[in-house]
Amino acid sequence: MSQVNKRPQVIRDLIELATYIAEDNLDATEPFSCSSRGNIQAVGEYARDGKTVPILKS
Incomplete structure (x- = not known):
C-alpha cells in the first residue's frame, strides 16, 4: 500500500x-x-498504474 502525503x-x-x-x-x-x-x-494506490505520457513542449 502506498503512503499518500497530503499537502497542507x-x-x-x-x-x-x-x-x-x-x-x-x-x-x-x-x-x-x-x-x-x-x-x-x-488515488495513491493507483497513481502509477497509468501509461506514462511524455510532456510536450510548445
Whole structure:
C-alpha cells in the first residue's frame, strides 16, 4: 500500500469542506470524511498504474 502525503492546503480544504457540510447536516460530516480519506488513498494506490505520457513542449 502506498503512503499518500497530503499537502497542507489539501488538509485545510478538506477541513473547510467538512465544516461547511456540518453547518447544514452534522450527520453527513463523518461519512464525507471517511469517504474522502478512502478516495485519497485509492488515488495513491493507483497513481502509477497509468501509461506514462511524455510532456510536450510548445
